[in-house]
Amino acid sequence: MPVVAIYNVQGQQVGDLELNDSIFAANINQAAVHQVVVNHLANLRRGTHSTKSRGEVRGGGKKPWRQKGTGRARVGTIRSPLWRGGSIIFGPKPRDYSYSVPRKLKRVALKSAFSSKVKDDKFIVLDQLSFEAPKTKEMVNILKALNNTGVKTLVIIAEKDDNVTKSIRNIAGVNVINSNNINVYDLVNHEKLIMTKDAVAKVEEVLA
Incomplete structure:
Protein backbone atom coordinates (compact mmCIF):
# COMPACT_ATOMS: atom_id res chain seq x y z
CA MET A 1 0.00 0.00 0.00
CA PRO A 2 1.65 3.27 -1.10
CA VAL A 3 2.20 5.90 1.58
CA VAL A 4 2.55 9.58 0.66
CA ALA A 5 3.25 12.66 2.75
CA ILE A 6 0.54 15.17 3.58
CA TYR A 7 1.60 18.81 3.36
CA ASN A 8 0.05 22.01 4.61
CA VAL A 9 -0.11 25.24 2.61
CA GLN A 10 3.25 26.31 4.07
CA GLY A 11 4.89 23.26 2.46
CA GLN A 12 5.47 21.50 5.80
CA GLN A 13 4.79 17.79 6.18
CA VAL A 14 2.00 17.28 8.70
CA GLY A 15 1.43 13.55 8.36
CA ASP A 16 1.26 10.51 6.09
CA LEU A 17 -1.56 9.02 4.07
CA GLU A 18 -2.00 5.42 3.03
CA LEU A 19 -3.45 5.22 -0.47
CA ASN A 20 -5.72 2.53 -1.81
CA ASP A 21 -3.73 -0.12 -3.69
CA SER A 22 -6.41 -0.74 -6.31
CA ILE A 23 -6.40 2.92 -7.38
CA PHE A 24 -2.96 4.37 -6.70
CA ALA A 25 -0.83 1.23 -7.13
CA ALA A 26 -2.67 -0.52 -9.96
CA ASN A 27 -1.06 -2.03 -13.04
CA ILE A 28 -0.57 0.75 -15.57
CA ASN A 29 -2.52 -0.06 -18.72
CA GLN A 30 -1.19 2.33 -21.36
CA ALA A 31 -3.50 0.98 -24.06
CA ALA A 32 -6.57 1.78 -21.94
CA VAL A 33 -5.27 5.28 -21.20
CA HIS A 34 -4.66 5.89 -24.90
CA GLN A 35 -8.14 4.73 -25.91
CA VAL A 36 -9.87 6.90 -23.31
CA VAL A 37 -7.79 9.99 -24.18
CA VAL A 38 -8.56 9.58 -27.90
CA ASN A 39 -12.25 9.18 -27.02
CA HIS A 40 -12.17 12.33 -24.87
CA LEU A 41 -10.59 14.40 -27.65
CA ALA A 42 -13.01 13.01 -30.24
CA ASN A 43 -15.98 13.95 -28.06
CA LEU A 44 -14.67 17.52 -27.85
CA ARG A 45 -14.73 17.94 -31.62
CA ARG A 46 -17.60 20.11 -32.83
CA TYR A 97 -17.31 12.52 -33.98
CA SER A 98 -18.43 11.44 -30.50
CA TYR A 99 -18.59 7.82 -29.45
CA SER A 100 -18.66 5.95 -26.17
CA VAL A 101 -16.23 3.58 -24.51
CA PRO A 102 -17.06 0.98 -21.84
CA ARG A 103 -17.32 2.29 -18.30
CA LYS A 104 -14.92 -0.41 -17.07
CA LEU A 105 -12.31 0.78 -19.55
CA LYS A 106 -12.62 4.34 -18.19
CA ARG A 107 -12.12 3.09 -14.64
CA VAL A 108 -9.03 1.11 -15.66
CA ALA A 109 -7.62 4.17 -17.43
CA LEU A 110 -8.31 6.43 -14.42
CA LYS A 111 -6.58 4.02 -12.05
CA SER A 112 -3.65 3.74 -14.44
CA ALA A 113 -3.31 7.53 -14.64
CA PHE A 114 -3.39 7.94 -10.85
CA SER A 115 -0.95 5.09 -10.34
CA SER A 116 1.43 6.58 -12.89
CA LYS A 117 1.53 9.90 -10.99
CA VAL A 118 2.26 8.15 -7.69
CA LYS A 119 4.89 5.89 -9.26
CA ASP A 120 6.68 8.84 -10.90
CA ASP A 121 6.60 10.84 -7.63
CA LYS A 122 4.48 13.57 -9.20
CA PHE A 123 1.65 13.34 -6.70
CA ILE A 124 1.18 15.77 -3.79
CA VAL A 125 -1.49 15.65 -1.08
CA LEU A 126 -2.57 18.83 0.75
CA ASP A 127 -4.33 18.65 4.11
CA GLN A 128 -6.72 21.40 2.94
CA LEU A 129 -7.01 24.21 0.42
CA SER A 130 -9.37 27.11 1.00
CA PHE A 131 -9.43 30.89 0.75
CA GLU A 132 -11.66 33.47 2.42
CA ALA A 133 -11.54 35.44 -0.83
CA PRO A 134 -9.88 34.90 -4.23
CA LYS A 135 -6.12 35.40 -3.73
CA THR A 136 -3.93 34.45 -6.67
CA LYS A 137 -0.80 35.64 -4.84
CA GLU A 138 -1.50 33.26 -1.95
CA MET A 139 -1.91 30.34 -4.33
CA VAL A 140 1.39 31.22 -6.03
CA ASN A 141 3.07 31.18 -2.62
CA ILE A 142 1.55 27.77 -1.87
CA LEU A 143 2.94 26.37 -5.12
CA LYS A 144 6.37 27.82 -4.29
CA ALA A 145 6.25 26.27 -0.83
CA LEU A 146 5.53 22.90 -2.46
CA ASN A 147 8.41 23.38 -4.95
CA ASN A 148 5.84 23.15 -7.69
CA THR A 149 6.43 26.07 -10.04
CA GLY A 150 7.14 26.12 -13.75
CA VAL A 151 5.35 22.85 -14.53
CA LYS A 152 1.83 22.07 -15.73
CA THR A 153 -0.12 21.23 -12.61
CA LEU A 154 -3.62 19.93 -11.99
CA VAL A 155 -5.23 20.72 -8.65
CA ILE A 156 -8.13 18.50 -7.58
CA ILE A 157 -10.42 19.61 -4.77
CA ALA A 158 -13.29 17.67 -3.18
CA GLU A 159 -16.10 20.11 -3.84
CA LYS A 160 -16.56 23.12 -6.11
CA ASP A 161 -15.04 26.22 -4.48
CA ASP A 162 -15.25 29.52 -6.36
CA ASN A 163 -12.56 31.16 -4.24
CA VAL A 164 -10.08 28.39 -5.01
CA THR A 165 -11.02 28.37 -8.69
CA LYS A 166 -10.61 32.13 -9.01
CA SER A 167 -7.30 32.02 -7.14
CA ILE A 168 -5.88 29.48 -9.60
CA ARG A 169 -7.36 30.37 -12.98
CA ASN A 170 -4.91 33.22 -13.71
CA ILE A 171 -1.81 31.13 -12.98
CA ALA A 172 -0.26 29.93 -16.23
CA GLY A 173 -0.05 26.14 -16.52
CA VAL A 174 -2.16 25.47 -13.41
CA ASN A 175 -5.75 24.23 -13.61
CA VAL A 176 -8.28 23.16 -11.00
CA ILE A 177 -11.21 20.72 -11.10
CA ASN A 178 -13.37 19.13 -8.42
CA SER A 179 -13.46 15.42 -7.75
CA ASN A 180 -16.70 14.94 -9.70
CA ASN A 181 -15.09 16.12 -12.96
CA ILE A 182 -11.91 14.05 -12.97
CA ASN A 183 -11.00 12.69 -16.39
CA VAL A 184 -8.04 10.80 -17.80
CA TYR A 185 -7.10 13.50 -20.31
CA ASP A 186 -6.55 16.14 -17.61
CA LEU A 187 -4.48 13.73 -15.54
CA VAL A 188 -2.26 12.82 -18.48
CA ASN A 189 -2.03 16.37 -19.82
CA HIS A 190 -0.51 17.75 -16.59
CA GLU A 191 2.91 16.86 -15.27
CA LYS A 192 2.12 17.26 -11.57
CA LEU A 193 -1.00 16.37 -9.60
CA ILE A 194 -2.02 18.08 -6.35
CA MET A 195 -5.02 16.70 -4.45
CA THR A 196 -6.57 17.67 -1.16
CA LYS A 197 -6.98 14.95 1.44
CA ASP A 198 -10.77 15.15 1.08
CA ALA A 199 -10.51 14.75 -2.71
CA VAL A 200 -8.42 11.60 -2.27
CA ALA A 201 -11.09 10.18 0.05
CA LYS A 202 -13.85 10.90 -2.48
CA VAL A 203 -11.88 9.30 -5.31
CA GLU A 204 -11.25 6.19 -3.22
CA GLU A 205 -14.92 6.04 -2.29
CA VAL A 206 -15.98 6.05 -5.95
CA LEU A 207 -13.25 3.94 -7.58
CA ALA A 208 -12.29 1.45 -4.87
Whole structure:
Protein backbone atom coordinates (compact mmCIF):
# COMPACT_ATOMS: atom_id res chain seq x y z
CA MET A 1 0.00 0.00 0.00
CA PRO A 2 1.65 3.27 -1.10
CA VAL A 3 2.20 5.90 1.58
CA VAL A 4 2.55 9.58 0.66
CA ALA A 5 3.25 12.66 2.75
CA ILE A 6 0.54 15.17 3.58
CA TYR A 7 1.60 18.81 3.36
CA ASN A 8 0.05 22.01 4.61
CA VAL A 9 -0.11 25.24 2.61
CA GLN A 10 3.25 26.31 4.07
CA GLY A 11 4.89 23.26 2.46
CA GLN A 12 5.47 21.50 5.80
CA GLN A 13 4.79 17.79 6.18
CA VAL A 14 2.00 17.28 8.70
CA GLY A 15 1.43 13.55 8.36
CA ASP A 16 1.26 10.51 6.09
CA LEU A 17 -1.56 9.02 4.07
CA GLU A 18 -2.00 5.42 3.03
CA LEU A 19 -3.45 5.22 -0.47
CA ASN A 20 -5.72 2.53 -1.81
CA ASP A 21 -3.73 -0.12 -3.69
CA SER A 22 -6.41 -0.74 -6.31
CA ILE A 23 -6.40 2.92 -7.38
CA PHE A 24 -2.96 4.37 -6.70
CA ALA A 25 -0.83 1.23 -7.13
CA ALA A 26 -2.67 -0.52 -9.96
CA ASN A 27 -1.06 -2.03 -13.04
CA ILE A 28 -0.57 0.75 -15.57
CA ASN A 29 -2.52 -0.06 -18.72
CA GLN A 30 -1.19 2.33 -21.36
CA ALA A 31 -3.50 0.98 -24.06
CA ALA A 32 -6.57 1.78 -21.94
CA VAL A 33 -5.27 5.28 -21.20
CA HIS A 34 -4.66 5.89 -24.90
CA GLN A 35 -8.14 4.73 -25.91
CA VAL A 36 -9.87 6.90 -23.31
CA VAL A 37 -7.79 9.99 -24.18
CA VAL A 38 -8.56 9.58 -27.90
CA ASN A 39 -12.25 9.18 -27.02
CA HIS A 40 -12.17 12.33 -24.87
CA LEU A 41 -10.59 14.40 -27.65
CA ALA A 42 -13.01 13.01 -30.24
CA ASN A 43 -15.98 13.95 -28.06
CA LEU A 44 -14.67 17.52 -27.85
CA ARG A 45 -14.73 17.94 -31.62
CA ARG A 46 -17.60 20.11 -32.83
CA GLY A 47 -17.66 18.61 -36.32
CA THR A 48 -18.98 21.81 -37.92
CA HIS A 49 -16.54 21.77 -40.86
CA SER A 50 -18.19 21.93 -44.26
CA THR A 51 -17.15 22.23 -47.91
CA LYS A 52 -19.29 22.60 -51.02
CA SER A 53 -19.79 19.77 -53.44
CA ARG A 54 -20.23 20.29 -57.18
CA GLY A 55 -23.97 20.67 -56.82
CA GLU A 56 -23.65 23.33 -54.12
CA VAL A 57 -21.18 25.75 -55.70
CA ARG A 58 -22.88 28.79 -57.19
CA GLY A 59 -22.48 29.44 -60.92
CA GLY A 60 -20.88 27.32 -63.64
CA GLY A 61 -24.09 26.58 -65.48
CA LYS A 62 -22.73 27.48 -68.91
CA LYS A 63 -20.13 25.38 -70.71
CA PRO A 64 -17.08 27.73 -71.00
CA TRP A 65 -16.21 26.69 -74.60
CA ARG A 66 -17.29 24.15 -77.16
CA GLN A 67 -16.33 20.52 -76.73
CA LYS A 68 -14.11 20.16 -79.79
CA GLY A 69 -11.95 22.22 -82.05
CA THR A 70 -10.39 24.70 -79.63
CA GLY A 71 -7.27 22.72 -78.79
CA ARG A 72 -8.03 23.03 -75.12
CA ALA A 73 -9.15 20.36 -72.67
CA ARG A 74 -12.86 19.62 -72.63
CA VAL A 75 -14.62 21.37 -69.74
CA GLY A 76 -18.27 21.30 -68.78
CA THR A 77 -18.28 23.91 -66.00
CA ILE A 78 -16.01 26.54 -64.50
CA ARG A 79 -16.92 25.14 -61.08
CA SER A 80 -15.01 21.91 -61.70
CA PRO A 81 -13.00 20.68 -58.68
CA LEU A 82 -9.89 21.17 -60.83
CA TRP A 83 -10.52 24.88 -61.19
CA ARG A 84 -9.95 27.73 -58.77
CA GLY A 85 -13.29 28.63 -57.19
CA GLY A 86 -14.63 25.18 -57.94
CA SER A 87 -16.04 22.50 -55.67
CA ILE A 88 -14.16 20.16 -53.33
CA ILE A 89 -13.82 16.45 -54.07
CA PHE A 90 -14.85 14.32 -51.07
CA GLY A 91 -14.52 17.33 -48.76
CA PRO A 92 -15.53 17.24 -45.10
CA LYS A 93 -19.17 17.63 -44.15
CA PRO A 94 -20.73 18.30 -40.72
CA ARG A 95 -20.65 15.14 -38.66
CA ASP A 96 -20.67 13.88 -35.10
CA TYR A 97 -17.31 12.52 -33.98
CA SER A 98 -18.43 11.44 -30.50
CA TYR A 99 -18.59 7.82 -29.45
CA SER A 100 -18.66 5.95 -26.17
CA VAL A 101 -16.23 3.58 -24.51
CA PRO A 102 -17.06 0.98 -21.84
CA ARG A 103 -17.32 2.29 -18.30
CA LYS A 104 -14.92 -0.41 -17.07
CA LEU A 105 -12.31 0.78 -19.55
CA LYS A 106 -12.62 4.34 -18.19
CA ARG A 107 -12.12 3.09 -14.64
CA VAL A 108 -9.03 1.11 -15.66
CA ALA A 109 -7.62 4.17 -17.43
CA LEU A 110 -8.31 6.43 -14.42
CA LYS A 111 -6.58 4.02 -12.05
CA SER A 112 -3.65 3.74 -14.44
CA ALA A 113 -3.31 7.53 -14.64
CA PHE A 114 -3.39 7.94 -10.85
CA SER A 115 -0.95 5.09 -10.34
CA SER A 116 1.43 6.58 -12.89
CA LYS A 117 1.53 9.90 -10.99
CA VAL A 118 2.26 8.15 -7.69
CA LYS A 119 4.89 5.89 -9.26
CA ASP A 120 6.68 8.84 -10.90
CA ASP A 121 6.60 10.84 -7.63
CA LYS A 122 4.48 13.57 -9.20
CA PHE A 123 1.65 13.34 -6.70
CA ILE A 124 1.18 15.77 -3.79
CA VAL A 125 -1.49 15.65 -1.08
CA LEU A 126 -2.57 18.83 0.75
CA ASP A 127 -4.33 18.65 4.11
CA GLN A 128 -6.72 21.40 2.94
CA LEU A 129 -7.01 24.21 0.42
CA SER A 130 -9.37 27.11 1.00
CA PHE A 131 -9.43 30.89 0.75
CA GLU A 132 -11.66 33.47 2.42
CA ALA A 133 -11.54 35.44 -0.83
CA PRO A 134 -9.88 34.90 -4.23
CA LYS A 135 -6.12 35.40 -3.73
CA THR A 136 -3.93 34.45 -6.67
CA LYS A 137 -0.80 35.64 -4.84
CA GLU A 138 -1.50 33.26 -1.95
CA MET A 139 -1.91 30.34 -4.33
CA VAL A 140 1.39 31.22 -6.03
CA ASN A 141 3.07 31.18 -2.62
CA ILE A 142 1.55 27.77 -1.87
CA LEU A 143 2.94 26.37 -5.12
CA LYS A 144 6.37 27.82 -4.29
CA ALA A 145 6.25 26.27 -0.83
CA LEU A 146 5.53 22.90 -2.46
CA ASN A 147 8.41 23.38 -4.95
CA ASN A 148 5.84 23.15 -7.69
CA THR A 149 6.43 26.07 -10.04
CA GLY A 150 7.14 26.12 -13.75
CA VAL A 151 5.35 22.85 -14.53
CA LYS A 152 1.83 22.07 -15.73
CA THR A 153 -0.12 21.23 -12.61
CA LEU A 154 -3.62 19.93 -11.99
CA VAL A 155 -5.23 20.72 -8.65
CA ILE A 156 -8.13 18.50 -7.58
CA ILE A 157 -10.42 19.61 -4.77
CA ALA A 158 -13.29 17.67 -3.18
CA GLU A 159 -16.10 20.11 -3.84
CA LYS A 160 -16.56 23.12 -6.11
CA ASP A 161 -15.04 26.22 -4.48
CA ASP A 162 -15.25 29.52 -6.36
CA ASN A 163 -12.56 31.16 -4.24
CA VAL A 164 -10.08 28.39 -5.01
CA THR A 165 -11.02 28.37 -8.69
CA LYS A 166 -10.61 32.13 -9.01
CA SER A 167 -7.30 32.02 -7.14
CA ILE A 168 -5.88 29.48 -9.60
CA ARG A 169 -7.36 30.37 -12.98
CA ASN A 170 -4.91 33.22 -13.71
CA ILE A 171 -1.81 31.13 -12.98
CA ALA A 172 -0.26 29.93 -16.23
CA GLY A 173 -0.05 26.14 -16.52
CA VAL A 174 -2.16 25.47 -13.41
CA ASN A 175 -5.75 24.23 -13.61
CA VAL A 176 -8.28 23.16 -11.00
CA ILE A 177 -11.21 20.72 -11.10
CA ASN A 178 -13.37 19.13 -8.42
CA SER A 179 -13.46 15.42 -7.75
CA ASN A 180 -16.70 14.94 -9.70
CA ASN A 181 -15.09 16.12 -12.96
CA ILE A 182 -11.91 14.05 -12.97
CA ASN A 183 -11.00 12.69 -16.39
CA VAL A 184 -8.04 10.80 -17.80
CA TYR A 185 -7.10 13.50 -20.31
CA ASP A 186 -6.55 16.14 -17.61
CA LEU A 187 -4.48 13.73 -15.54
CA VAL A 188 -2.26 12.82 -18.48
CA ASN A 189 -2.03 16.37 -19.82
CA HIS A 190 -0.51 17.75 -16.59
CA GLU A 191 2.91 16.86 -15.27
CA LYS A 192 2.12 17.26 -11.57
CA LEU A 193 -1.00 16.37 -9.60
CA ILE A 194 -2.02 18.08 -6.35
CA MET A 195 -5.02 16.70 -4.45
CA THR A 196 -6.57 17.67 -1.16
CA LYS A 197 -6.98 14.95 1.44
CA ASP A 198 -10.77 15.15 1.08
CA ALA A 199 -10.51 14.75 -2.71
CA VAL A 200 -8.42 11.60 -2.27
CA ALA A 201 -11.09 10.18 0.05
CA LYS A 202 -13.85 10.90 -2.48
CA VAL A 203 -11.88 9.30 -5.31
CA GLU A 204 -11.25 6.19 -3.22
CA GLU A 205 -14.92 6.04 -2.29
CA VAL A 206 -15.98 6.05 -5.95
CA LEU A 207 -13.25 3.94 -7.58
CA ALA A 208 -12.29 1.45 -4.87
